[in-house]
Amino acid sequence: MAVLVADSLRRSFGGRVAVDGVGFSIGPGDTYGLLGPNGAGKTTTISMVCGLLRPDGGTVRVHDHEMRVTRCQAKAHLGLVPQEVALYEDLSGRENLELFGRLQGLGGRLLTQRVDEALELVGLVDRAADRVVEYSGGMKRRCNIGAALVHRPDLLILDEPTVGVDPQSRNAILAGIEELRGVGMAVLYTTHYMEEAQRLCERIGIMDQGVMVAEGTTAELVSLVGRHPVIRLSGDGPLDSFVKAALEVDGVVNASDHEGRADVVADVSAALLSHLLDLAERTGVRVGGVQVDAPDLEDVFLHLTGKALRD
Amino acid sequence: MWVLSRACARTGEVPARTFPAVADMGPALVLGGNGVRRGLRNRTVILMGVVGPLVLGGVLALAFTGTGPKIDIVLVDLDDSSVSAGITRGLLEALGPDAQDGDSPVTLRTEPGVDSVEQARSALDAGDVSAAIVIPEGYGDSVTGEPEDLVVVGSADNTIGSAVAGGIARSVTARTDLQRSMVAGFVSAGLDPSGIEPGDLQQVVSTELTDFGFKFDAPLFLGPLSVFLFLGLGVNAKSLVRDRSIGILDRVRAAPISTRDVVLGAAITVMVTGIVAATLVVVLSTVVFGASWGRPLDVAVIMLAFVASVAGLLGLVVGLARTEAQADSWTNLMAFGFGVLAGSFFGGTTLPGLFGVIGNLTPNGAAMRALIEAGPGGEGLGGVWYLIVWMFAIGVVGVVVGGVMLNRRLR
Numbered sequence: 254m255a256v257l258v259a260d261s262l263r264r265s266f267g268g269r270v271a272v273d274g275v276g277f278s279i280g281p282g283d284t285y286g287l288l289g290p291n292g293a294g295k296t297t298t299i300s301m302v303c304g305l306l307r308p309d310g311g312t313v314r315v316h317d318h319e320m321r322v323t324r325c326q327a328k329a330h331l332g333l334v335p336q337e338v339a340l341y342e343d344l345s346g347r348e349n350l351e352l353f354g355r356l357q358g359l360g361g362r363l364l365t366q367r368v369d370e371a372l373e374l375v376g377l378v379d380r381a382a383d384r385v386v387e388y389s390g391g392m393k394r395r396c397n398i399g400a401a402l403v404h405r406p407d408l409l410i411l412d413e414p415t416v417g418v419d420p421q422s423r424n425a426i427l428a429g430i431e432e433l434r435g436v437g438m439a440v441l442y443t444t445h446y447m448e449e450a451q452r453l454c455e456r457i458g459i460m461d462q463g464v465m466v467a468e469g470t471t472a473e474l475v476s477l478v479g480r481h482p483v484i485r486l487s488g489d490g491p492l493d494s495f496v497k498a499a500l501e502v503d504g505v506v507n508a509s510d511h512e513g514r515a516d517v518v519a520d521v522s523a524a525l526l527s528h529l530l531d532l533a534e535r536t537g538v539r540v541g542g543v544q545v546d547a548p549d550l551e552d553v554f555l556h557l558t559g560k561a562l563r564d
Numbered sequence: 565m566w567v568l569s570r571a572c573a574r575t576g577e578v579p580a581r582t583f584p585a586v587a588d589m590g591p592a593l594v595l596g597g598n599g600v601r602r603g604l605r606n607r608t609v610i611l612m613g614v615v616g617p618l619v620l621g622g623v624l625a626l627a628f629t630g631t632g633p634k635i636d637i638v639l640v641d642l643d644d645s646s647v648s649a650g651i652t653r654g655l656l657e658a659l660g661p662d663a664q665d666g667d668s669p670v671t672l673r674t675e676p677g678v679d680s681v682e683q684a685r686s687a688l689d690a691g692d693v694s695a696a697i698v699i700p701e702g703y704g705d706s707v708t709g710e711p712e713d714l715v716v717v718g719s720a721d722n723t724i725g726s727a728v729a730g731g732i733a734r735s736v737t738a739r740t741d742l743q744r745s746m747v748a749g750f751v752s753a754g755l756d757p758s759g760i761e762p763g764d765l766q767q768v769v770s771t772e773l774t775d776f777g778f779k780f781d782a783p784l785f786l787g788p789l790s791v792f793l794f795l796g797l798g799v800n801a802k803s804l805v806r807d808r809s810i811g812i813l814d815r816v817r818a819a820p821i822s823t824r825d826v827v828l829g830a831a832i833t834v835m836v837t838g839i840v841a842a843t844l845v846v847v848l849s850t851v852v853f854g855a856s857w858g859r860p861l862d863v864a865v866i867m868l869a870f871v872a873s874v875a876g877l878l879g880l881v882v883g884l885a886r887t888e889a890q891a892d893s894w895t896n897l898m899a900f901g902f903g904v905l906a907g908s909f910f911g912g913t914t915l916p917g918l919f920g921v922i923g924n925l926t927p928n929g930a931a932m933r934a935l936i937e938a939g940p941g942g943e944g945l946g947g948v949w950y951l952i953v954w955m956f957a958i959g960v961v962g963v964v965v966g967g968v969m970l971n972r973r974l975r
Contacts, residue, residue, distance in 0.1 A: 300814070303814070303817075303818045304817075304818070305814055305817055305818060305974070305975075306974075306975060307975045324820070325820035325821075326820070328818060328819060328820040329820045331818065332818075333814065333815055333818035335811030335812075335814050335815055336811060337810045337811040338810070338811075339810060339811035339812045339814065339815040340812070341598075341602065341812065343602055343605055343606055344598075344601075344602065344605075348601075352594065352598050353815065353816075353819065355594045356591055356594055356595075356816060356819035356820075356821060357819050357820065358590075358820070400815065401815070
């Protein structure tokens with residue numbers, strides 16, 4: 254059974270449509286990414302998923318509890334990590350986690366145990382007694398995530414958790430999310446960083462101007478672009494001979510040479526690359542470098558919307 | 565890199581979650597307790613709830629009551645008639661024996677060496693007295709003839725003393741119009757006018773002194789307490805607005821609770837801190853400054869109702885304010901607007917006319933009036949029940965309306 258089913262969500266603010274007909278589902282242990290530029294409607298969508306915003310249309314079901322009908326039961330299964338560091342800075346990390354645990358109905362020894370677990374999970378056991386204001390930026394981000402994990406939600410919702418985070422902390426956060434997937438937690442992850450979506454998410458929904466323009470696995474989405482990867486081989490020597498030979502290789506769709514560089518259009522594989530390098534040597538080409546230009550989610554977005562992801 | 569412990573792995577254990585029913589106060593109490601803890605930690609509760617009211621109330625107390633400069637008014641009888649003797653005796657008895665032996669903050673007495681306006685002026689210049697009320701020669705005849713005013717000898721150096729003496733003199737003169745007919749009746753009946761009961765004069769003096777805030781000193785502390793409670797309300801309202809802007813409110817609302825719980829939690833914070841502050845202010849002002857508040861139970865109920873009404877206003881501010889600046893503006897408006905209307909800055913002296921009526925409708929005005937009317941010599945809670953109901957109503961309506969407004973804005 255799916256942990257989350259969002260169906261045909263729609264929401265307007267005044268006359269402006271922020272989200273229109275967005276739907277997706279997430280199973281246990283799955284990580285689903287909502288990818289889109291700022292203002293695409295990602296935060297509005299997860300606000301409806303969390304029960305913070307009432308949809309104008311559509312439904313949200315968390316573990317078969319419809320958000321509009323059995324809101325408390327639905328909310329009890331989810332943990333939200335807001336985009337900002339949503340913690341009381343004058344309280345310690347432990348006190349913050351205890352507070353949000355209590356709001357989830359935890360108490361007594363169970364609360365203490367869950368807080369200890371969450372602190373361990375985000376690596377803040379040693380600094381648990383320190384006030385959040387004394388934490389580094391990365392520690393605050395980790396504590397921000399820990400506060401959403403204290404009640405062991407079935408669905409963790411992260412709204413751009415790496416915005417403004419240094420590369421080291423970002424990597425730690427992403428690695429932590431990968432581990433959560435390993436213990437069966439469903440994750441809904443919004444980002445405008447293509448690399449993060451590709452790294453974390455089994456399925457990705459691409460949003461633009463409030464609409465889900467495409468949805469699927471990374472491979473499925475990339476296939477929408479309708480072009481094969483291009484292997485760009487630069488070097489000295491008879492590139493025209495290399496191109497002629499390459500056109501005879503199985504899997505090569507097209508090949509051409511341009512000013513000291515040969516472009517080979519093909520489905521990339523390690524075997525094919527190895528074969529092409531052998532071919533270059535045999536045709537007398539001294540290879541200076543190889544670059545693979547494979548379509549990615551950026552290309553998908555460009556292909557679908559006519560603009561770059563970060564425009 | 566995070567480390568997953570065995571305890572973090574799924575065990576199939578059902579989390580101990582509770583789902584709030586309509587009457588479940590749990591989440592609101594959790595949020596309210598958190599607000600109190602944060603207030604204690606950043607010391608706003610102590611500064612706004614206790615130190616501020618005590619310092620400001622203490623300054624007012626030192627200025628107006630026995631621990632401050634005393635007001636010493638001398639009565640000079642130049643008329644030496646039976647009428648003036650009756651007025652002198654009436655005024656002296658009006659304040660009781662304390663007013664003649666220096667134990668009262670206001671002393672009203674005769675001085676053997678001061679028998680003329682000039683001597684009164686000399687005593688005033690020498691700083692021996694604060695002001696003098698002179699009954700001019702022929703005043704006794706005025707009861708059957710042309711009206712004559714009492715003369716007040718005052719000084720710009722002692723404006724409070726002059727004002728009190730002037731107030732008493734004006735009231736006595738006004739009352740003399742009534743008494744003139746009574747005295748005339750006594751004289752025409754061949755009776756001694758000095759037998760006039762001092763009751764009317766007692767009322768004159770009591771009214772004057774109460775108007776100046778001398779007889780009942782709880783307002784000196786209630787006023788500052790109310791102002792600082794309003795300002796403390798602003799701190800809580802701003803905190804909620806800030807929570808909304810940085811996502812804490814989203815995180816809180818993502819838990820299985822309602823927006824009502826959020827507003828109620830903030831109101832509980834104000835209630836708890838307000839009750840603690842009021843208790844400390846009442847106790848400390850009584851012990852340190854000798855303030856008289858009235859019967860403890862009456863005071864407790866009135867203060868509870870007052871704090872509830874302030875908490876209700878927090879709900880309204882939270883519902884109205886979209887930004888921290890707006891929350892600031894609303895609370896400053898309440899603190900100082902209500903403060904002026906209810907006389908919080910003037911020892912409980914309300915404004916005249918319609919403004920006075922409006923002032924009595926404000927939470928601090930209603931509390932002030934309830935304390936005065938139920939206070940020493942008053943009717944107790946039975947006589948002010950409608951004010952208590954009014955204050956609680958402000959509290960309930962404020963929280964409900966604020967909750968609805970906030971919910972509409974957020975959803």
